[in-house]
Amino acid sequence: AAGVIQSPRHLIKEKRETATLKCYPIPRHDTVYWYQQGPGQDPQFLISFYEKMQSDKGSIPDRFSAQQFSDYHSELNMSSLELGDSALYFCASSRGDPSYNEQFFGPGTRLTVL
Amino acid sequence: SQQGEEDPQALSIQEGENATMNCSYKTSINNLQWYRQNSGRGLVHLILIRSNEREKHSGRLRVTLDTSKKSSSLLITASRAADTASYFCATHLLITQGGSEKLVFGKGTKLTVNP
Numbered sequence: 001a002a003g004v005i006q007s008p009r010h011l012i013k014e015k016r017e018t019a020t021l022k023c024y025p026i027p028r029h030d031t032v033y034w035y036q037q038g039p040g041q042d043p044q045f046l047i048s049f050y051e052k053m054q055s056d057k058g059s060i061p062d063r064f065s066a067q068q069f070s071d072y073h074s075e076l077n078m079s080s081l082e083l084g085d086s087a088l089y090f091c092a093s094s095r096g097d098p099s100y101n102e103q104f105f106g107p108g109t110r111l112t113v114l
Numbered sequence: 115s116q117q118g119e120e121d122p123q124a125l126s127i128q129e130g131e132n133a134t135m136n137c138s139y140k141t142s143i144n145n146l147q148w149y150r151q152n153s154g155r156g157l158v159h160l161i162l163i164r165s166n167e168r169e170k171h172s173g174r175l176r177v178t179l180d181t182s183k184k185s186s187s188l189l190i191t192a193s194r195a196a197d198t199a200s201y202f203c204a205t206h207l208l209i210t211q212g213g214s215e216k217l218v219f220g221k222g223t224k225l226t227v228n229p
Contacts, residue, residue: 033216033217035217035219042202042219042220042221042222043157043202043204043217043219044219045216045217045218048216056216058216088154090156090157092217102147102159102162103147103159103217104159105149105156105157105158105159106156107155107156108155108156108157110154
């Protein structure tokens with residue numbers, strides 16, 4: 001079965017650079033979520049989209065922005081990168097009522113900021 | 115404040131023993147999910163238990179949910195070295211309680227199963 005695809009899997013950037021992370025949800029899933037997991041930390045919710053509209057926002061810095069496109073894939077844009085942005089970034093997708101359906105997680109993108 | 119809190123933070127057992135991890139949360143939930151994560155790797159969904167369910171089984175996994183105590187437990191029976199990983203509970207909050215679609219993760223329990 002198709003899973004959530006994230007690219008790239010690994011990314012190394014310098015401070016103050018920009019990074020773009022991509023997420024391709026499972027086919028027919030209409031909701032995408034982004035989570036950030038720092039070293040030794042639990043995943044923290046960043047932002048979510050339902051039917052191409054932002055549906056919820058968590059602890060996402062103003063330097064970050066995201067969108068969901070017509071084909072339901074999503075991109076997380078990160079500017080003015082800081083050392084503290086180094087983390088695993090997970091994308092998850094779901095379909096239908098999020099109260100009842102699980103979120104399927106992608107393998108994550110490991111971002112390292114030097 | 116953190117919605118889900120797991121205990122213990124770390125657990126070390128011998129192969130064949132059972133491992134029990136607990137999770138407590140603060141507000142009303144729609145469902146509670148358990149995830150497994152190998153070091154630095156992706157999150158693997160284990161079980162979702164809804165707020166109107168009390169117990170669920172999946173293979174060697176058994177999850178209980180006590181909404182009156184706002185707590186859940188994950189039991190892994192007959193543990194194997196390959197079960198070594200971090201285990202997170204994640205709660206999906208009720209929309210009416212200010213929740214949304216997001217999952218709120220606990221700090222996780224690091225389980226080590228010694229061969």
